[in-house]
Amino acid sequence: MSTGFVDLHLHTTASDGVLRPSEIVRYAKTKGLRAIAITDHDTVEGCEEALAEGGRIDFEVIPGIEISAEHSPGSMHILGFFLDIDHPLLKERLKYLQKARAERNPKITEKLNQLGIDITFEEVLKASGGGQVGRPHFANVLLEKKVVRNFQEAFDRFLKKGAPAYVDKFRFTSKEALHFISEARGVAVLAHPNTLGMSRYSELEKLVLQLVDEGLQGIEVYYPEHSREEIALYRSLAERHALLTTGGTDYHGMEKNGLDIGVGRGDMKLPYSIVERIKAARSRSLSGR
Ligand code: AMP
Ligand code: ZN
Ligand code: FE
Ligand code: FE
Numbered sequence: 001m002s003t004g005f006v007d008l009h010l011h012t013t014a015s016d017g018v019l020r021p022s023e024i025v026r027y028a029k030t031k032g033l034r035a036i037a038i039t040d041h042d043t044v045e046g047c048e049e050a051l052a053e054g055g056r057i058d059f060e061v062i063p064g065i066e067i068s069a070e071h072s073p074g075s076m077h078i079l080g081f082f083l084d085i086d087h088p089l090l091k092e093r094l095k096y097l098q099k100a101r102a103e104r105n106p107k108i109t110e111k112l113n114q115l116g117i118d119i120t121f122e123e124v125l126k127a128s129g130g131g132q133v134g135r136p137h138f139a140n141v142l143l144e145k146k147v148v149r150n151f152q153e154a155f156d157r158f159l160k161k162g163a164p165a166y167v168d169k170f171r172f173t174s175k176e177a178l179h180f181i182s183e184a185r186g187v188a189v190l191a192h193p194n195t196l197g198m199s200r201y202s203e204l205e206k207l208v209l210q211l212v213d214e215g216l217q218g219i220e221v222y223y224p225e226h227s228r229e230e231i232a233l234y235r236s237l238a239e240r241h242a243l244l245t246t247g248g249t250d251y252h253g254m255e256k257n258g259l260d261i262g263v264g265r266g267d268m269k270l271p272y273s274i275v276e277r278i279k280a281a282r283s284r285s286l287s288g289r
Contacts, residue, residue, distance in 0.1 A: 004034025004272045007262045008062065009079065009191065009220065009248020012038060013129035014046030015066075016136040018253035020129075021050035024261070025059055033262045034272050035060035037081055037248065042067060042097040043132050044085040062275070065094075066191060067181070069174040074197025078177050079220060079246070080186035082282050087184035093172070098132065100170035105133050111165040112138070112158065117147055135159045136252075178215035187282045189218035189246050194230050205237060212241060217281055222247025224264040244281055246274055 011017030012024050019027060021038060028036045038050045038061060047063035054061035063085050069076040083090060109121045119141055127144070128137040139154035148154045158165040172180075181188040190211060198204040208219070221234040222245070238245045247270045251261045258265055 005032075005262055006035045006037075006270050006272055006275055007033060007248050007251070008037040008064070008081065008246050008270070008274065009039050009066070009223070009250045010036055010261065011040055011066075011250070011252045012046040012050070012131070014038075014043050014131040015040035016128075016132075016134045016252060018129070021046035021048075022053035024251075024253065025050050025053040025061055026057065028261055029057055029059045031260075031262050035062060035275050036261075037062035037064040037079075039064040039066040039079050039248070041132070041134065042101070043094055044083060044090070045131060047083075047085050060275075062278075064186070065181070067177045068169070068171050069177045070171045071174070071196065075195050076174060077191035077195070078174065078181065078216075079189040079191045080181035080184070081189065081246075081278055083181065083184045083186040085184075089180050090184035093176075093180045097170065097172075101132060101134070104167050104169055107167045108135070108138055108159070108165055111167065112142075115158070115164055117142070117145075117158075119145065119147075138165075174211055174216075175214045178211065182215045182285070185282070185286060187217050187244070187278050187285070188215055189220055189244060190216055191220045192223045192225060192250070193219060193234055194223070194226055201233065201237075208237060208241065208243075212243070216243070217285070218244030218246055218278070220247060221245040222268060222270055224249055224259055224268065244274075244277055246270075246278065 010024055012019055012021045038046050040046050044065055050061045062081050063083050065080045067078045069078055106121055112119050123141050124137050127140045138159055139151050142148045142154040143151055178188050219234050219238045221231055249264045
């Protein structure tokens with residue numbers, strides 16, 4: 001029996017989290033966790049530092065990612081665990097995403113300027129802590145400048161889809177994302193299915209089966225924004241199709257709603273056996289290649 005708890009969904013300054021990769025590793029250890037996965041949006045830039053810190057303080061770090069895929073009506077995020085972060089195809093695909101963001105960010109700045117808001121891209125860059133720039137960094141600058149009273153208002157008034165400063169972001173299809181995750185020897189898991197915007201079980205099941213066809217191996221069942229009913233539903237869906245079940249808090253390091261690493265809003269307890277099952281599935285798929 002292996003003991004200890006894990007958190008398999010975390011963001012760092014490499015994307016829109018506020019803790020540096022090394023800081024989040026130390027924080028996880030302080031909190032008594034056994035292992036964490038670094039799952040920054042569209043980048044693995046934080047993994048190396050996190051792995052090094054894990055090695056230094058003897059703490060298990062799983063190099064991962066969270067990729068946004070094309071989907072409607074809601075949003076689809078795909079997690080990749082145990083990635084070979086130096087894999088050429090992965091690197092090439094992620095570079096493409098960085099380029100797309102680099103083109104998008106000045107457009108968001110421009111739209112905000114057109115709305116009469118005094119904001120420069122340099123200010124947003126500074127707020128990003130040196131990693132990839134995303135909308136949450138714009139939101140923080142708007143908050144700093146007192147254009148809005150809180151983070152959410154920045155999204156609601158300006159940044160969310162349909163709002164006046166929204167600029168769409170390039171996304172790979174699920175097939176493309178699942179392909180480069182598995183090429184990079186990663187295990188792909190559907191993140192927080194409750195954001196997919198699918199209310200009918202049959203509809204969700206159909207989508208999941210399509211994703212499995214494309215290389216998906218698991219579902220993120222345990223997630224702070226999932227209700228008890230959703231957890232039960234996603235777990236039964238995973239069991240029915242022999243998929244892995246994973247979980248994580250999606251901690252970004254700035255939560256003001258009582259969410260914390262490892263425990264979520266206080267009641268999450270994700271056993272290390274989740275990691276063991278991911279490892280076993282990875283070995284199986286690698287030996288089958
Ligand atoms: P980006 O990758 O730049 O499109 O930013 C996506 C991030 O913005 C997500 O990971 C969320 O943290 C945040 N976000 C997106 N939509 C909203 C929203 N409606 N309200 C608050 N935060 C949001
Ligand atoms: Zn995020
Ligand atoms: Fe997500
Ligand atoms: Fe996330």
